[in-house]
Amino acid sequence: MKILLIAESREGKLLGSCYELMAFAEKMAAETAMVLVGSDSALPRFAGKLYLADATAVGEYNPDAHKQLILDVVAKEQADMVVFSHSSYGWDLAPRIAFAMKAAQISEVVDVVDGTMVVPVCNAKLRRDVTVKTAKTVVTLQAGAFGLAEEPTAAPTVEPIRVEAGGKVRFTGYEQAEIGGVDLGKAKIIVSAGRGIGKPENVAMIAALAKALGGEYGASRPVVDSEWVEHNRQVGTTGQTVAPKLYIACGISGAIQHLAGMKKSEFIVAVNTDKDAPIGDVADVLVVADLKQFVPLLTEKIQAL
Amino acid sequence: MKILVCIKQVPDMESKFKVDAGGTWYAKTDLAWRMNEYDEYAVEQAVQLKEQEKDGDLTVLCIGSEKVKETMKKALAMGCDRGAHITDEEVSGKEPYQIAGIIAEYAKDKNFDLIFTGMQSQDRGSAQVGILVAEMLGIPGITTVVRFAFKDGVVDVKRELEGGIKACVSVNAPAVITCQLGLNTPRYPTLPNIMKAKKKELLSTPVQELLKVEARQETAKMYFPEKKGGGLVLEGDAAALADQLIKILKEKTAVLS
Incomplete structure (x- = not known):
């Protein structure tokens, strides 16, 4: 062969x-x-x-x-x-x-x-x-x-090897990724929001947990595509690849494109209502809970430490 | 201007899946069905193009049982003019080469200026059908499009590459465009448009009339992957879970110290 x-x-x-x-x-x-x-x-x-x-x-x-x-x-x-x-x-x-x-x-x-x-x-x-x-x-x-x-x-x-360069499709150049103010690659702690956050208003609770931990917040692709979070916070194949000390994935099912961007994190916590979600395969701890209840509670308790 | 958009009906990916009795596909019972997410962007882009071009005529094509008509009606309510339903009770067993063959056979003498589809389906995820249709029809095809513009017969698109870089590409119509998530904001059908959609043409053609190619591959077995993670699973009361997690983070990481 x-x-x-x-x-x-x-x-x-x-x-x-x-x-x-x-x-x-x-x-x-x-x-x-x-x-x-x-x-x-x-x-x-x-x-x-x-x-x-x-x-x-x-x-x-x-x-x-x-x-x-x-x-x-x-x-x-x-x-x-x-x-x-x-x-x-x-x-x-x-x-x-x-x-x-x-x-x-x-x-x-x-x-x-x-x-x-x-x-x-x-x-x-x-x-x-x-x-x-x-x-x-x-x-x-x-x-x-x-x-x-x-x-x-x-x-x-x-x-x-050579070939005639012609072709029906004309490639005119690259457009670089948007340069944002956030370099998730440098963050030691990242809390990310996935589709499971349900509505744009809930980004705030993810950001609050990130702040309480002294980290940054990120997001998976669907949340960015819905324009709930700006693209420069996207973790995954078409966003940033990160490896923080702690990664908390909230309401992220774990599409391969997302996992590729975060699975090298040192410690991974997933918060998800679905026990069988693929994110569980890479998580050190899977918290089976409704993030809308769990995340604010966790934030409060961390702030009280 | 004649436009075709090809869509697929897929289960909601949050569903609880089971393997069927044959052991080669997921059981189709107890699932919620919807339009393949990538195809929603394809429909939206096709509708926007039709609205931009005064003489635009937009057909939506879908292969499957009677049940897929529900998804086609959504596309009609979003703004497609007519539906071409290819009746096939065995669509889940068709591999991408056959699906592309059916679409190309339907499209070959209809002179579509542009054909849109999603870059892949959410269930099979093969990402082959769009390019295969283009090859079968002998027209250019461009995948993974996140920006689209059309003017004077020329298509200008941006392809999304890894790391968020985009490749700028142009091509003359006719062409096939496969749509990536985030290309646009798919509209929600309004009630008046849902009512109007009910009166739109939705013709069914038996798949036997269009399927002229043999399968090149088949699924021998479908199954659940073995759980790799030996990760800890915490369940119970939310407040107790928060305390447990804080304890673990203190023990296993240095982030809370």
Whole structure:
């Protein structure tokens, strides 16, 4: 079995997720080659052949060109499987490659058990084992699901690849994340509000608990999307990644995108009415309670200490 | 201007799920059903575009049993002009390639200028259907859109990347756009619009007429993940819980000292 790993680069930098692709291939005990649209000044450590296209020539986002580059290498390497990260790059490109290869695509793989791919369903509340009926497979991997025991040290054998830069989609540049006054990355204590707070007025009780503890308050995506809390306080994949000494998740069910942004916190407390919420998997303490009762009580008691 | 928005009916994710007797999907009983959250943004954007373009004509498409018509009626009440219901009692067993095949077969000779859908469903979460439809129709597709503008046949969007960075992208219509959460503020249907929606066209087509592709994958088994956390679970009276938590924080962390 030959697996083609698709690494990513953003703003000229190689993304570390390429090592997760390698870990997956190791688990599959497969031969590998890698494709990167990036730069020869930011190469992955990889004991194998790296097909490298120059991102300044084709653009970091150019689905038509990237698709053609990858398909050329798939043909050359006779790859049985193509593996991406389940990222904004991977989920955009993977179905295009799967379609061209007449392959099944398995999205957001979290594990491989005896060769069977496992994916999450319904906000990770359930899982399913997937079997494919096609000769070739395209796979995207959930961020953080696979890790290498030790990072490789070898330098890859680089083979430059080229394609006409044209394409129907025109990428004109990046817009940086809003710079806010709050750097949650520096906070030692973070209390975060999730959908479970119910209404915007309840942000105040989360902020009050954070203040009583001498920390900052944050929020999960739905709360930010509802404009109850500004974006610069969002914790998760598309917000900030934090690792405070204490993280208190209030009314946050624990979508993978949120967990990815906070699971490295030293001590995690979850307050949730649902005992089975996925946040329980990463919490050191799960308080099964209605946060609207519990949070003000806790705040009062902490203030009284 | 012809616009199509593709939506899915999904269970409320806060529901208590059970695995069905076949062991390959969740049981569909005792669940509250709603419009896939990502699709609400797709419907809103499609309606805004229709309102902006004077000659806009907006079709909402949904695949499923009679029950999905409830969700389609919400889309009609939000402002879609007509509904295309693809009748399929077995929709939960269809994988993304089949779903995309059905949609592309429906859309192929209708010359839609823009097709909107959510970037993924909340239950399967495969994030494949939009791009597969684009590939099948041979038109461009752009995923994970959080800003959308349309002028003189050109679509200008921003794609949301990790860490809050956005990629600015433009493309000529026709195209498929998959919508990320936060793209806009989906409207609540008003009572007069709910009443009006009842009179709007909502035609059903049997899925057999549109399904021309074979499944490429299947679910062998569905199950609950093993609980990983050996975390402590505290239950009981709120005041007692607060005291217990403070005690634990004092013992296990340095934050209260």
